[in-house]
Amino acid sequence: MRLLIIVDDYSGGAGNMAQLLALNGKKQGLDVSLLPLWVKSRPRYNLSGIKCFENRAANLKSRVLNLLRAMVFIRRTVAAEDFDAVVSFITNNSILAVFALLGKKMPVIASERYNIKARIPEGMWRLLMRLAYCRASRVTVQFEHFRDFDKGRFRHKTVVTPNIIQAAPAVKDYRRQEDTPVIHFVSCARLVPVKGLDTMIECFKKIHDHNPRTQLNIYGEGRERKYLQGLVIRYGLEDTVLLRGKTSNPCAELVKNDIYLMTSEQEGFPNALGEAMAVGLPSVVFECHEGIRDLVGAGGFAVQPGDQQEFMKKALLLCQDSELREKMGKEALSRLKRYRPERVLKIWKKCIGEAIC
Secondary structure (H helix, E strand, O other), rough: EEEEEEEEOHHHHHHHHHHHHHHHHHOOOOOEEEEOOOOOOOOOOOOOOOEOOOOOOOOOHHHHHHHHHHHHHHHHHHHOOOOOOOEOHHHHHHHHHHHHHOOOOOEEEEOOOOOOOOOOOOOHHHHHHHHHHHHEEEEEOOOOOHHOOOHHHHHHEEEOOOOOOOOOOOOOOHHHHOOOOEEEEEEEEEOOHHHHHHHHHHHHHHHHHHHHOOOEEEEEOOOOHHHHHHHHOOOOOOOOEEEEOOOOHHHHHHOOOOOEEEEEOOOOHHHHHHHHHOOOOOOOOOOOOHHHHHHHHHHHHOOOOHHHHHHHHHHHHHHOOOOHHHHHHHHHHHHHHHOOHHHHHHHHHHHHHHHHH
């Protein structure tokens, strides 16, 4: 089975998942190629053996011309190759793919890789989405809770395809917890408003006031770095809240820490949270949609968005109880069974097979 995955770029959650789907699909006999439409970064993984069709032409000042060129690139690529199906990640790319392939007997699966219920397109793009998704063979979402997006118009053809969570090369060694002089909190996120990192720093200030034996490490980059660094200075946390920048090996950094924090206002399937679970970290997260609690389960605490008091209370509880950290960390590891590559690939194979038929 030959499959083409269309994605924005190699970066971000969708880009990472496209690469993981291609690499793990190859191990299971799928021939998966990638088509990044707007290449801005290099792949996170070694894609040796994966064919990549990079759209280098779409760099004009006119957005309309870029979109038209992208559609032409999709159509020419599909015409030149013998694909069995096309999977397109993210709404706008799926719209382009469906209309680019009009007249061709090519199944197109539109795959939503964020919370489509919270970020439904507006105006013309919503109309285009509806027209495109009527023609799409299947639509996929990351959680059952997302299936009724846009008033359930496409529920009959929507399939839940969760993200792959890879096993980590190393997991937390809880035998050494009793000797830990400082409890290390950690978060991995782009430094942008939607990730709520200012709220996280405010919460951590209260946590640190109650328990000075704490530190917060934040990995990631973004336009809010200066603002967040200013908050750190204002709260006098220069030695305890560290903006560590990007890391090319998040699992190696996560495993050095004790508790994962997430204060996002919006998430689809939070890959960084999944990576933290994969190294055996318990978590305290804002439940920005119903699927978050299903992901975390008993491996952490999911609190109502914006409830800083409850967030702080749960974080302090984990600080004070090493046995609870170990219990929740092990539960986080056990929950990954449902997100193993072989299980997720089985869902994708079934979805693609039904689309082809």
